[in-house]
Amino acid sequence: MWTGSEVNRTIAALTNLQPPSPQADVPGETLGRMGSLEARLARGKKEIRKAQRLRFEVFYKEGGAIPDARTAFTRRDADKFDKYCDHLIVIDHAWKNRFGKVKPKIVGAYRLLRGDMAQQAGGFYSAGEYDIAPLLARHDGKRILELGRSCVLDTHRSKRAIELLWRGLLAYIRAHRVEVLIGCASFPGVSPRAHAAALSYLAHYAGAEGEWRVRAHSDLYLPMAMIARDALDEKSARDSLSPLIKGYLRLGARFGDGAVVDIRFNTTDVFVVMPVARIGARYIEYFGGSERRAA
Numbered sequence: 001m002w003t004g005s006e007v008n009r010t011i012a013a014l015t016n017l018q019p020p021s022p023q024a025d026v027p028g029e030t031l032g033r034m035g036s037l038e039a040r041l042a043r044g045k046k047e048i049r050k051a052q053r054l055r056f057e058v059f060y061k062e063g064g065a066i067p068d069a070r071t072a073f074t075r076r077d078a079d080k081f082d083k084y085c086d087h088l089i090v091i092d093h094a095w096k097n098r099f100g101k102v103k104p105k106i107v108g109a110y111r112l113l114r115g116d117m118a119q120q121a122g123g124f125y126s127a128g129e130y131d132i133a134p135l136l137a138r139h140d141g142k143r144i145l146e147l148g149r150s151c152v153l154d155t156h157r158s159k160r161a162i163e164l165l166w167r168g169l170l171a172y173i174r175a176h177r178v179e180v181l182i183g184c185a186s187f188p189g190v191s192p193r194a195h196a197a198a199l200s201y202l203a204h205y206a207g208a209e210g211e212w213r214v215r216a217h218s219d220l221y222l223p224m225a226m227i228a229r230d231a232l233d234e235k236s237a238r239d240s241l242s243p244l245i246k247g248y249l250r251l252g253a254r255f256g257d258g259a260v261v262d263i264r265f266n267t268t269d270v271f272v273v274m275p276v277a278r279i280g281a282r283y284i285e286y287f288g289g290s291e292r293r294a295a
Helices: 004-017 044-062 069-074 115-121 133-138 159-176 192-205 234-239 243-250 281-294
Strands: 030-034 037-041 086-092 105-114 144-152 180-188 260-262 267-275
Touching: 030 159, 037 159, 044 086, 044 105, 044 144, 086 159, 105 115, 105 159, 115 144, 144 159, 159 243, 180 192, 180 243, 192 234, 192 267, 243 267
Parallel strands: 144 180
Antiparallel strands: 030 037, 037 086, 086 105, 105 144, 180 267, 260 267
16 A cells, blocks of 8 residues: 555655656657667667567567567567557667677667557557456546567577666657556467466465556456466465566556456466656656666
8 A cells, every 4th residue: 555655655656756858759769778778769760670670579570479471470579559659779889790890789679659649549558458448537638658579589588688678768758757567468478377376476465456456358358367366376376477577666666457368469468557757756766866876
């Protein structure tokens, strides 16, 4: 349970980092840097296509997603939402190609869909799996950002690359004064039973309640609490969560009711909701402070 003082401290940390930077809205401007790695928004269609190729490599070649004919031909993960999104990317400027020549490469990506752009796109992507209409109605007027298509190249799945994505994301949140983060996070494979402990942990210890509750569409709904709370090994279950979901939890995220199997992407999905005011102040200070030092 969050107290009023904790929320106030977090809001203060957000507002005191520095004024919202217009750079976070300008493709090509650096949002964070660590060594050879740089985070920024993609500039133009060419870089968006490169981010889509990274997504294809991670989701289809590595993750076992099933491509349709167009995706298989283009070798890019793309859909109707991409043109309405900003694409946060991490570039490795020291990347060497197979000939040993240094050639910068996109090694990480996040797709960012703001509420105002979602209206033009016909809604949020996650609405295809979860009944988010009541959530949006309860928070009408709030600035909502949907996170999606998060991926990092297998050679770069280190703390640095993930931190850099979050630095860029925090700069974007400040620039657009985002108040709520939503989206789907995934477990590999289409068998929820394989993740019974992890899903049960989220249901028992991190379920979204009250004004933040969200439920999977009835025809897609799969129960998450497959193991009773008193029979669950809490530590082992938490340890079985992916680094991304662990990160969301540390930042104060809560999870919707029901898992959804996505056959095409070969995943079991859960819904994430994260009020920005509830992100722990120490994390905001850490990512924001690091970003300024890196810049």
